[in-house]
Amino acid sequence: MTVEDQIREIVARITHVDKSIITRESTFKGMKADSLDVVQALVAVEEAFEIEIPDEEAQKFKNFGDFVSFVEKQVAQKEKV
Amino acid sequence: MSLEGKLALVTGGGRGIGKAIALKLASHGADVIVNFFRRRDAAQKTANEIEALGAKAEIIRANVGDPAKIDEMFDMIGNKFGRLDILISNAASGVGRPVMDLDIKAWEWTMNINARALLLCAQRAAKLMDGRGGKVVSISSLGSFLAWPTYAAVGVSKAALEALTRYLAIELAPQGICVNAVAASAVETEALKFYVKEGLVKDSYHVTPAGRMVIPEDVANVVAFLCSEEAFMIRGQTIIVDGGTSVGLLSLAGKEDNEHG
Numbered sequence: 632m633t634v635e636d637q638i639r640e641i642v643a644r645i646t647h648v649d650k651s652i653i654t655r656e657s658t659f660k661g662m663k664a665d666s667l668d669v670v671q672a673l674v675a676v677e678e679a680f681e682i683e684i685p686d687e688e689a690q691k692f693k694n695f696g697d698f699v700s701f702v703e704k705q706v707a708q709k710e711k712v
Numbered sequence: 713m714s715l716e717g718k719l720a721l722v723t724g725g726g727r728g729i730g731k732a733i734a735l736k737l738a739s740h741g742a743d744v745i746v747n748f749f750r751r752r753d754a755a756q757k758t759a760n761e762i763e764a765l766g767a768k769a770e771i772i773r774a775n776v777g778d779p780a781k782i783d784e785m786f787d788m789i790g791n792k793f794g795r796l797d798i799l800i801s802n803a804a805s806g807v808g809r810p811v812m813d814l815d816i817k818a819w820e821w822t823m824n825i826n827a828r829a830l831l832l833c834a835q836r837a838a839k840l841m842d843g844r845g846g847k848v849v850s851i852s853s854l855g856s857f858l859a860w861p862t863y864a865a866v867g868v869s870k871a872a873l874e875a876l877t878r879y880l881a882i883e884l885a886p887q888g889i890c891v892n893a894v895a896a897s898a899v900e901t902e903a904l905k906f907y908v909k910e911g912l913v914k915d916s917y918h919v920t921p922a923g924r925m926v927i928p929e930d931v932a933n934v935v936a937f938l939c940s941e942e943a944f945m946i947r948g949q950t951i952i953v954d955g956g957t958s959v960g961l962l963s964l965a966g967k968e969d970n971e972h973g
C-alpha cells in the first residue's frame with residue numbers, strides 16, 4: 632500500500648468518511664472533521680510512519696494532498712537516514 | 713526550601729503552567745523531565761531554560777491519553793534514571809462543547825488525558841518513588857466545582873482528578889508519598905486566550921479580589937511548596953490559587969449590579 636493509501640485509510644477511519652471519496656483536493660472541513668478528528672488523524676499518522684508532524688506544519692496543509700506530500704517527504708528523509 | 717538532588721517529571725511541561733512549574737522546581741535545584749505531546753520546540757526551549765538555571769533537563773514525547781505511551785515514558789525513565797521523586801500531572805486537553813453536544817469521543821479524549829493519566833502515571837511513578845518518599849501534585853481548575861459554558865467535559869475530568877488525588881494520598885501514604893492537587897482559576901496562558909477570544913470567559917482582572925489575574929508562577933509557587941518537606945503533613949488536599957475569586961463570588965454579583973447601574 633502506498634503512503635497516500637495508508638493515510639487515506641487512517642483519515643477515513645477517524646472521520647467516518649468513505650475512503651473512496653477522499654481525493655488530494657479533499658479538506659478536513661469538507662469531511663466535517665472537528666479539531667479532535669484532526670489531532671487524532673495527525674497522531675495516528677505520526678505513529679503509523681514513526682514521524683513527527685509539528686503543529687506549525689499541519690496548520691499549513693490546505694488539503695489532503697498537502698498532508699500526504701508532507702508525510703511522503705518525511706518518510707523519504709527517514710529512509711535516507 | 714531545597715529540592716536539590718530530586719528528579720521531577722512534569723507532564724505537559726513545555727509551555728504554559730507546566731513550564732512555569734518545571735522552571736520553579738529547577739530553580740529550587742531539582743532536575744526535570746519535561747513531557748510534551750505536540751510541541752517539541754516549546755519543550756526543548758523549556759529544557760534549555762532549565763539548564764540555564766544549572767539543573768539537568770530531559771524532554772520526552774508521550775501522549776498521556778495513551779496508556780502505551782505512558783508505559784514507554786516510564787520505561788525510559790526507569791531505564792535511564794531508575795528513580796523519580798516528583799510527579800506533576802499537569803497536561804490537559806479538552807473539548808469545549810455544551811453538554812448536549814458532548815459525544816463519547818470528546819468525553820473519552822478529555823477524561824483520558826486529564827483524569828486517567830493521573831491514575832496511570834501515579835501507578836508507575838509510585839514504583840520509582842518507593843523508599844524515597846515522593847511527591848505527586850495534580851493540576852486542577854475551579855471547573856471541578858463551578859460550571860462554565862462549554863467547560864463540562866474538562867470540569868468533570870477535574871472533579872475526577874481531585875477525587876483520585878484524595879484516594880492516592882491515602883493509599884500511597886504508607887510509602888511516604890505525599891499527594892495533593894492545586895486548582896487555579898483563569899490563568900494567563902494560551903489556553904485562556906482561546907476561551908476569552910471565544911467569549912466564554914471574560915477578562916477576569918476586575919473579578920479577582922487580589923486585584924490581578926493569576927499567572928503561571930502563582931500556581932508554580934504553591935506546587936513547589938507542596939513538593940517540599942515543609943508540606944509533609946498536607947495530604948489529599950486541593951489548594952485553590954484564585955486570588956480569592958471563588959470565595960468572593962457573592963460579593964462579585966453585587967459588584968456587577970453596581971457597575972451596570
Ligand SMILES: NC(=O)c1ccc[n+]([C@@H]2O[C@H](COP(=O)([O-])OP(=O)(O)OC[C@H]3O[C@@H](n4cnc5c(N)ncnc54)[C@H](OP(=O)(O)O)[C@@H]3O)[C@@H](O)[C@H]2O)c1
Pocket residue numbers: 723724725726727728729730747748749750751752754774775776777801802803804805825851852853854895896897898899900901902903904
Ligand atoms: N490556563 C488556565 O486558565 C487554567 C486554569 C486552571 C487550571 N489549568 C490547568 O493547568 C494545566 C496546564 O494548563 P495550561 O493553561 O498551561 O495549558 P496549555 O497552555 O493549553 O498547555 C497544555 C499543555 O498540556 C500538554 N498536553 C496536552 N495534551 C497532552 C497529551 N495528550 N499528552 C501530553 N501532554 C499534553 C501540552 O503539550 P504540547 O504543547 O506539547 O502539546 C501543553 O504543555 C492544565 O491541567 C489545566 O487544566 C489551566
